[in-house]
Amino acid sequence: MKPFKALVMLEDGTYFWGRSFTGRGESFGEIVFNTGMTGYQEILTDPSYYGQIVTMTYPLIGNYGINSEDMESEKIHVAGFIVREYQPFYSNWRAEKSLGNWLSENGILGIEGIDTRALTRHLRIHGAMKGGITTETLDPKKFLEKIKESPAYVGRDLVRYVTCNKVYYYGKKGKENFKNFKGEGKYKIAVIDCGLKLNQLRIFVEKGAECLIFPAYTSSEEILSYNPDGIFVSNGPGDPGALTKIVSTVKELLGKKPLFGICLGHQIIGQALGATTYKLKFGHRGINNPVLNLFNKKVEITSQNHGFCVKKEELPKEAIVTHVNLNDNTLEGIFVPELKLMSVQYHPENAPGPHDSIYLFDSFLKLVEGEIENLYP
Incomplete structure (x- = not known):
């Protein structure tokens, strides 16, 4: 799939440039990080992540693909997915499709090429906060306005x-x-x-x-x-x-x-x-x-x-x-x-x-x- 230039931004104005590996799109949610080295499919289908954009701290994601047995619910619940490097060439005897194709089929925006260490460190210092990912609104000032107008995570019944x-x-x-x-x-x-x-x-x-x-x-x-x-x-x-x-x-x-x-x-x-x-x-x-x-x-x-x-x-x-x-x-x-x-x-x-x-x-x-x-x- 053709990569598209993408912007990842936090509500405090901090932003990172990367590229989409799932096509075009735009999404908002609380940006959080997960330190697991494996288990991205279970994470993506965990309803607890509804309304959140998940950053994986492990640098290489996608290498074992996706299968129908490791679903933790009937669909993907994250608002978006951020990784350092996406691996489209998966290798696992149970794999049925690539992570990128699966996310794309479900309309979930996946971003790679981000310095996830810097993003995670920023969240550790300043705390989890609202943010967004986009291939559509590439003007940081305009996108920040959209993020500030997006629904809050705290105080909502999800x-x-x-x-x-x-x-x-x-x-x-x-x-x-x-x-x-x-x-x-x-x-x-x-x-x-x-x-x-x-x-x-x-x-x-x-x-x-x-x-x-x-x-x-x-x-x-x-x-x-x-x-x-x-x-x-x-x-x-x-x-x-x-x-x-x-x-x-x-x-x-x-x-x-x-x-x-x-x-x-x-x-x-x-x-x-x-x-x-x-x-x-x-x-x-x-x-x-x-x-x-x-x-x-x-x-x-x-x-x-x-x-x-x-x-x-x-x-x-x-x-x-x-x-x-x-x-x-x-x-x-x-x-x-x-x-x-x-x-x-x-x-x-x-x-x-x-x-x-x-x-x-x-x-x-x-x-x-x-x-x-x-x-x-």
Whole structure:
């Protein structure tokens, strides 16, 4: 595909010149960076990135192509993609097409030739901010005006753009139309879909569960009417402080059934417990984030993707902090035995990332069975 001159610009006026490897276009969103060396397909299809333009810090992207097995949702959710060098000649036995062709087919603008080290350093110093990428408005002053007029990321409910439209079932055969729980699983898990990743459902099924997935704005009464054994609150995009309706629903569910939350689900649970959230300067995004398990003092290398955090000092006294981030000591996990509730800020389902924390799915299913001891081995 013919390359087109492209402009990458931040809302503070900083800009970089590069070239598009996906055709022409223009897009706006919060510009963030991810430190993963692999996993670009999973990142691009992770609904948590809705409304964001992702910069990869690893310098060569695209070398293993795209395949139909590594999708974490049904489509691409990022607003744009920035890399140092794009590799169109992929080599992998599972690959079906190139990254560039896939992005182009889906109308997603991909930019290469950017000094991603300089861009990442700027974001680390000044914080994540709004920005844009374009092949159309190449006058920096005019493009900056467009960026400033684009929607803010903070304060918006973005879950409504990524949650499912109706209830559906996920079991041994994957996604199916909803009829009811089939009874093929040992555990019946109700899932509140705030923008979930498919590997979360796959792991639940592998471990003997079957899942009924609900749109994020489903009432607590409807969820409980199916008498699930446990309730899972998924990851998702945007500012958790804007999700007042979902927080109210989860607050109504506290103590009714065992509860497990990941990433945005963790932030929603934190708010339901009475704490507030705040925006991190540049967030945690990558597959190499060290987290300390406070029960066994072991370090878990984790996959993360979040720009907000729960204020741990505002949690109620009955909430036990289970994990902390070793880079900045922020909250990474909560356990409330009395409520049979647990949550983590990171992604134990990996995809992409290490498998250090996958035990948390077993821990939640133990919680469903009534155990409250030795959940964090």
